[in-house]
Amino acid sequence: MSLIYPLFIPMAGCAARCIYCDQSKLSGASALDLEQAAHDVAAFIRHHPEQDKQIAFYGGSFTRLSPQERNTMLERILPLLDEHSSFRISTHPLWIDQEILDWCGQNRIRTIELGIQDFNEAVLHRSGRGYGTAEAVGACKAVQEAGFELGIQLMPGLPGADLSSLEANLYYLRELKPRFLRLYPLIVIKGTPLEEEFRQGRYQPLSLDAAIQICADYCLLAESLRIRVIKLGIPSNIASEDILAGPYHPAFGEFVKAELLIRKLELDYQPDQPIFLNRSQSALLSGHSGRYRKILEDRLKNCTLEIKITDIADSKKNQEDKT
């Protein structure tokens, strides 16, 4: 697994502002100061000489920047990289073609994350993303066929999303098997066009529980396909006063993990048998005032929760997590 050093280019290159987006509020970053970035990247590279590292350009549509803008950024950072370093970029699926993929291949870009958000035609149209299912799938395949690591970003809760669009997304993940997945349930950020839709009652965000359930569904599929889920929930850099509505919680990822644990415990449950939990499982269920312990007790009425601390199993699991 690579160490990532993120450089934020809020909405740089974006053809239009998507109705829900405010990258400056999400990342807490202003426009990229390239000299400062070069200084920080050099320190990052020096501090991790032997590890696999990536310098990531996040928060905009990197491949829609002009060639001059792209070259200026990479040419400043490139001489600082060691032999264990490469670039990672995040971009919009409409701005992927053979020419740009060739350029990426010539410039030490190893990983391309696509902000797909949803594969369903109706949801994409309703959300004004500017592309449809065919373009989204085509961009993913082009990235993979050109030999890059593909990361897909999905956004549960977009306008028009429902159970059938969730099924479509699960279908395309099975088809594409990206290297990794980021899940950002949609929240309503103040000052975005979505705020107006929400205030007029034309958009209703997911509840926190619904978003957790959907992300748990994605995680189960991802696990079965060996797709790594590297992000669950909106970045915590956003100030709470900028969030108007939606399934935001700083511990969102923990909640999804707890939901996954409960689903597993439910599957393994034997009536009249106690449930054994190791230390980390116990911590997941007892965190946040025992939120998930209560949910487990509610789902498995009359179960006896017996907490067994198994340090050996925990440390073995931790080792496995790091490999």
Ligand code: SF4
């Ligand atoms: S393309 Fe991505 S970064 Fe740009 S406005 Fe849309 S969601 Fe935001």
